[in-house]
Amino acid sequence: MENIIKQIKKGAKHTRLSVAEKTEMKSALVRHMKANPVSGELFFARSIPSPFSINNFRNKKGISILVIIGLLMGGTVSFAAENTVPGDALFPVKVYVNESVRGAVAVTPKAKADWEVKLVERRLEEVEKIAMAPDAPPDIQQVAEKNLERYAERVKNRIEKFDEDEDGDDAVETASRLSKVYNSHEQVLLDMNSNVAFVATSTSTTTITPVVAKSSLKNEKNSTTLKKVQVARGEAEKKHKELKEKYRKDKDNESEKDSPKISPKTLDKSENAKTPVEDNKYTPKIERVEEIRSTVTTTKETAPPRVSETPELKEEEYQKRDETSREDNKEYAGDAD
Amino acid sequence: MKTNAVEQEFLRAYDQFADAIFRHCVFRVSDREKAKDLAQGTFVRVWDYMSQGKEIDNMRAFLYRIANNLIIDEYRKKKDESLDRMRDEEGFDIGTESMRDIETKDEHAQTLALLECLPDKYREALVMRHVDGLSVKDIAHLTHETENVISVRIHRAIEKLKALSENHGKHN
Structure with a gap:
């Protein structure tokens, strides 16, 4: 079998056009070329075979350069899209590209819930930005508010789902985050709607950019927006409280519960004033609360052992939970005694 | 320009x-x-x-x-x-005409003569593979066939050539 092939290959090696034959053929071809010149119209279409063409099989260099440039440009566009609001050209990029990509990283339901709360915050920021620009067309404000509602719905559904699955921790924490978000942004809108000129800070994640408003932005549109946000905030806080109540009972039975929940960041000032005197023993002052809270977030991992060591103290504290919502701090305060 | x-x-x-x-x-x-x-x-x-x-x-x-x-x-x-000519060549006996060709020409001519006896499609695949050095994939692409079909044709072409050359030997 191989002989045949060898024979063929050998023959092939010795088969070629003689120099004379080759030149003769070339001249014939040139004659033909002259007789049939390139047609004029398609000049512009002709070019050097592009190193970027996908059809060339060996141009990895060209294609990889294109890919790198594309990624860089895409990165720039995404970055620029971050500050857009509904109505801007790049807003779709913000929602469908940036947010999809960042959302894709969230795998667990909890991570997804956290991301969705973040999304609500973004929608709130957009509402604020639009409210701060009085010359914006009114429908955009509608759109922004609708978006806000939609994303808020999603978060609420998540909370419901956690509740159904008896996942107390996630439900409570998500609810608390949501109320937190509403709280901080309600404040901004409140300020905006007051009759005083104000300085607002944008709460975007990467930078804090102070935005100075020349005059008050109080108007009808913004008042309705503010009211809506207030209502939403109220609902969120109510839900949070409900869930806390519900799952608090479960915690009584578990003495080895992991790190405690982080309570809502911003409390109404009125609630602070209601603090019963008897709790002062265990409750640190408000300023210290902030300190502790920061240590809570960073030392969460080391917290559990300390908590479980004092089950007795916990029982006592649980009874006092109804009074205030700063149970978490009490536990630490108790240990810090 | x-x-x-x-x-x-x-x-x-x-x-x-x-x-x-x-x-x-x-x-x-x-x-x-x-x-x-x-x-x-x-x-x-x-x-x-x-x-x-x-x-x-x-x-x-x-x-x-x-x-x-x-x-x-x-x-x-x-x-x-020349239908008649084709019929003779593809038959079991190599036509007298071909034999004469093989006797007078050198080995290369012998190869060519043998190749001519192959069915068109077999020869196509074989030449592309072993004369032009094209991969089976490329050949499949060119001829709009599957790679499997091409491989089979190449194999059968070689088998047929072997048989033909043995026959030629017998006839000598």
């Missing part, structure tokens, strides 16, 4: 591939003169294509495709003209 660019590209392709295309034709039609005509015809067609401003991404593949088409046309012509 753009015309120059096109012309340059074409002539460059000619310099690079003329021999390969010619060789391919030789092994396909077993006739040197005819092979020259076919090779020239191939390049003429390529020029006609390029002169219309159309781009060619893969010159080599394009050339083989054109050449193959021309060769197939050639087969059809041959078939129409």
Whole structure:
């Protein structure tokens, strides 16, 4: 079998056009070329075979350069899209590209819930930005508010789902985050709607950019927006409280519960004033609360052992939970005694 | 000027591939003169294509495709003209005419003669594989067949050649 092939290959090696034959053929071809010149119209279409063409099989260099440039440009566009609001050209990029990509990283339901709360915050920021620009067309404000509602719905559904699955921790924490978000942004809108000129800070994640408003932005549109946000905030806080109540009972039975929940960041000032005197023993002052809270977030991992060591103290504290919502701090305060 | 660019590209392709295309034709039609005509015809067609401003991404593949088409046309012509001749060659006994050819020519001619006895499709695959050095994948692409079909044809071509050459030996 191989002989045949060898024979063929050998023959092939010795088969070629003689120099004379080759030149003769070339001249014939040139004659033909002259007789049939390139047609004029398609000049512009002709070019050097592009190193970027996908059809060339060996141009990895060209294609990889294109890919790198594309990624860089895409990165720039995404970055620029971050500050857009509904109505801007790049807003779709913000929602469908940036947010999809960042959302894709969230795998667990909890991570997804956290991301969705973040999304609500973004929608709130957009509402604020639009409210701060009085010359914006009114429908955009509608759109922004609708978006806000939609994303808020999603978060609420998540909370419901956690509740159904008896996942107390996630439900409570998500609810608390949501109320937190509403709280901080309600404040901004409140300020905006007051009759005083104000300085607002944008709460975007990467930078804090102070935005100075020349005059008050109080108007009808913004008042309705503010009211809506207030209502939403109220609902969120109510839900949070409900869930806390519900799952608090479960915690009584578990003495080895992991790190405690982080309570809502911003409390109404009125609630602070209601603090019963008897709790002062265990409750640190408000300023210290902030300190502790920061240590809570960073030392969460080391917290559990300390908590479980004092089950007795916990029982006592649980009874006092109804009074205030700063149970978490009490536990630490108790240990810090 | 753009015309120059096109012309340059074409002539460059000619310099690079003329021999390969010619060789391919030789092994396909077993006739040197005819092979020259076919090779020239191939390049003429390529020029006609390029002169219309159309781009060619893969010159080599394009050339083989054109050449193959021309060769197939050639087969059809041959078939129409000399059915009797074909019948003799494909039979169990190699025709007297072929034997005479083999006796007088050298080994290379013997190879060509043997190849001519193969069915067209077998020869096509075999030549592309072992004369042109194309991969089975490329051949499949060119001829619009599956790789499996090509592999089978190559294998059968070799088997048939073996059988034919043994027969030739017997006849001696």
